[in-house]
Amino acid sequence: MERQMIISVMSKDRPGIIADVTGAIYELDGNLADLNQSVLCGYLTMILIAAFKDTITPEDVIAKLSHTKSDIKFDALVKVMDTPVELMKAQVPEKTYILTAQGKNRRGLVYGISSFCSQRNINILDLATTLADDQYTMILQIDLSSIDSISEVRDDLAEYAENTGLRIVLQHNDIFRVTSEIAMK
Amino acid sequence: MRNEPFRPGRPTGIGKTIHSEKGETMLHSDQILATVEMIQKENLDVRTVTMGINLLDCRGGGIEETCARIENKIARMAGDFVPTCNLISRKLGIPIVNKRISITPIALVGAGFERGDFVQLALALDRAAAQVGVDILGGFSAQVEKGMTTTDREYIASIPEALAATQRVCASINIGSSHKGINMDALDMVGRTVKELAEKTRDQGGFGAAKFVVFCNQPGDNPFMAGAIHGIEEAEAVLNVGVSGPGVIARALERLISSAGSENLRLDDLAEEIKQTTFRVTRCGELVGRQVSKALGIEFGVVDLSLAPTPTIGDSVGEILKILGVDAIGAPGSTAILAMLNDAVKKGGLFASKTVGGLSGAFIPVMEDALLAEAVGKGELCLEKLEAMTCVCSVGLDMVPIPGSVDAETISAIIADEMALGMINNKTTAARLIPVPGKEAGDFVSFGGLFGASPIMPVRNVGKSGRFIAWGGRMPAPIHSFKN
Numbered sequence: 001m002e003r004q005m006i007i008s009v010m011s012k013d014r015p016g017i018i019a020d021v022t023g024a025i026y027e028l029d030g031n032l033a034d035l036n037q038s039v040l041c042g043y044l045t046m047i048l049i050a051a052f053k054d055t056i057t058p059e060d061v062i063a064k065l066s067h068t069k070s071d072i073k074f075d076a077l078v079k080v081m082d083t084p085v086e087l088m089k090a091q092v093p094e095k096t097y098i099l100t101a102q103g104k105n106r107r108g109l110v111y112g113i114s115s116f117c118s119q120r121n122i123n124i125l126d127l128a129t130t131l132a133d134d135q136y137t138m139i140l141q142i143d144l145s146s147i148d149s150i151s152e153v154r155d156d157l158a159e160y161a162e163n164t165g166l167r168i169v170l171q172h173n174d175i176f177r178v179t180s181e182i183a184m185k
Numbered sequence: 186m187r188n189e190p191f192r193p194g195r196p197t198g199i200g201k202t203i204h205s206e207k208g209e210t211m212l213h214s215d216q217i218l219a220t221v222e223m224i225q226k227e228n229l230d231v232r233t234v235t236m237g238i239n240l241l242d243c244r245g246g247g248i249e250e251t252c253a254r255i256e257n258k259i260a261r262m263a264g265d266f267v268p269t270c271n272l273i274s275r276k277l278g279i280p281i282v283n284k285r286i287s288i289t290p291i292a293l294v295g296a297g298f299e300r301g302d303f304v305q306l307a308l309a310l311d312r313a314a315a316q317v318g319v320d321i322l323g324g325f326s327a328q329v330e331k332g333m334t335t336t337d338r339e340y341i342a343s344i345p346e347a348l349a350a351t352q353r354v355c356a357s358i359n360i361g362s363s364h365k366g367i368n369m370d371a372l373d374m375v376g377r378t379v380k381e382l383a384e385k386t387r388d389q390g391g392f393g394a395a396k397f398v399v400f401c402n403q404p405g406d407n408p409f410m411a412g413a414i415h416g417i418e419e420a421e422a423v424l425n426v427g428v429s430g431p432g433v434i435a436r437a438l439e440r441l442i443s444s445a446g447s448e449n450l451r452l453d454d455l456a457e458e459i460k461q462t463t464f465r466v467t468r469c470g471e472l473v474g475r476q477v478s479k480a481l482g483i484e485f486g487v488v489d490l491s492l493a494p495t496p497t498i499g500d501s502v503g504e505i506l507k508i509l510g511v512d513a514i515g516a517p518g519s520t521a522i523l524a525m526l527n528d529a530v531k532k533g534g535l536f537a538s539k540t541v542g543g544l545s546g547a548f549i550p551v552m553e554d555a556l557l558a559e560a561v562g563k564g565e566l567c568l569e570k571l572e573a574m575t576c577v578c579s580v581g582l583d584m585v586p587i588p589g590s591v592d593a594e595t596i597s598a599i600i601a602d603e604m605a606l607g608m609i610n611n612k613t614t615a616a617r618l619i620p621v622p623g624k625e626a627g628d629f630v631s632f633g634g635l636f637g638a639s640p641i642m643p644v645r646n647v648g649k650s651g652r653f654i655a656w657g658g659r660m661p662a663p664i665h666s667f668k669n
Binding site for chain 1: 213216218221275276277278468471472
């Protein structure tokens with residue numbers, strides 16, 4: 001029997017972090033299923049899914065990771081996944097939309113838009129933000145599966161945009177796929 | 186680890202990526218913002234979704250039976266058409282501006298019928314279009330590039346009354362092709378038809394003539410009106426899409442010029458911008474078209490890449506010419522710019538769509554393009570320059586208001602020149618001339634809505650082509666048609 005674990009790593013960026021982490025998994029006979037990493041202002045965060053024999057515990061993984069030899073240590077968190085995912089079958093939901101919101105930078109912008117989503121039971125699948133000059137841009141990939149009326153969300157968003165002074169556009173994910181990718185599935 | 190295709194992107198921290206689960210999509214934020222700009226500021230839409238319907242099986246024993254069969258078939262095939270378009274439009278957040286129907290050329294459907302019967306057919310089509318909520322139906326048409334049958338002559342004779350008596354029906358006739366030459370007898374008849382149509386709709390400024398297009402090399406899958414037909418080479422029913430208008434291209438060019446600075450750009454940079462914007466625009470059209478056709482369970486036909494202007498400010502092909510460097514539309518350089526625009530649009534669009542078809546080029550319809558109309562008023566754009574520009578774009582002399590006093594032979598001869606351009610250059614050309622009754626050059630005519638408004642364009646050398654038109658017969662097929 002195997003069990004899947006989710007491993008989260010955070011560190012100041014340096015050469016060799018990925019090799020250290022994946023090396024530790026390899027030495028525990030683990031099989032890496034997927035990995036996602038991002039660097040923000042010199043700090044790296046990484047999230048991995050790996051399958052181990054059921055004799056391996058999350059504590060073993062933490063112990064192995066902590067034995068890496070480097071001046072810059074990283075923080076790691078390991079959890080057993082309750083429901084192992086069928087990785088190849090994962091797909092974006094049919095009602096995946098991209099919401100962009102742009103406006104003058106100030107406190108609470110991400111909090112505001114994420115609260116808007118949360119109040120309506122809208123799940124944020126992904127979020128990226130950029131700051132250029134004093135303009136803050138948020139791009140959210142959201143799942144509207146639980147929403148019956150997209151028009152209602154649009155109306156609410158229009159009101160939210162009016163109140164906050166943000167420029168908000170909500171478009172279906174497919175639009176961005178077909179306009180940004182070579183292949184059209 | 187599962188192999189992921191390598192997707193080059195900017196280093197993290199400069200341009201971020203946004204991914205869904207499992208890298209199913211990986212969209213770059215700068216690309217997302219480019220698309221958002223296109224939708225928000227540039228009024229991206231789908232100009233038309235046109236359902237082509239075969240009516241060849243609707244011929245009944247008599248005219249009443251045939252009309253009933255046509256109305257039934259259109260109601261059956263297109264009953265859900267408009268609601269489905271609206272549903273997909275709402276889901277994707279992209280407006281579908283026009284929902285239209287094209288049909289098998291009516292002269293074939295009504296084989297053996299006479300003039301009065303064709304008027305009845307037009308009325309039936311008008312009712313059918315109204316019933317399914319479609320504003321325009323095209324295909325009150327015939328194809329006579331080599332010769333006319335008895336039915337074709339009856340059909341042509343019916344056009345003025347048929348179009349004057351209906352609201353939604355558009356007529357077109359193919360009188361020439363690169364393969365067969367030009368039917369000069371038909372050409373003579375269409376000049377008179379245009380005059381008569383305008384006269385019959387005198388109280389509307391000759392509006393009837395705006396619903397009638399004369400073609401050389403007419404495509405059977407063009408979704409744009411008034412020249413849409415469901416060609417006999419087509420399937421039972423098919424869905425064709427016309428992409429967004431010139432406004433999107435104009436705004437993209439303006440954005441590039443203001444961000445990069447005109448001193449840092451050369452013409453090929455601008456062509457590249459047009460190409461990339463067209464790619465995105467075409468993809469949106471393709472997506473919408475395919476989803477509508479899937480929902481309706483009918484075949485998807487083509488994406489027509491044509492940039493079709495509307496009288497709305499900021500949706501003008503003329504504006505693109507100005508952005509690209511001429512201060513007056515019709516000034517030297519206008520033809521060259523239009524050639525580049527047309528070419529860049531095709532290059533971007535052809536790669537974006539599985540099946541491109543229809544007319545696929547830039548339209549320069551005078552009344553429907555506010556800046557072209559303005560140039561006519563200022564005397565910057567003359568008929569001859571317009572004709573030259575039609576050599577490098579689609580479609581032809583479109584929505585050109587001319588003085589009501591211009592005689593039928595001169596109109597036929599203007600059409601003949603336009604047909605010759607298409608015949609020799611292996612391209613579609615068309616003429617939609619409106620001799621506005623009681624008005625002269627410089628007077629103003631307005632049809633309102635999408636049909637627009639313009640000062641009347643002067644026509645030189647009126648009444649000097651009568652002997653040419655009087656020959657009749659056929660202009661023989663050009664030499665390059667003999668390829669067997």
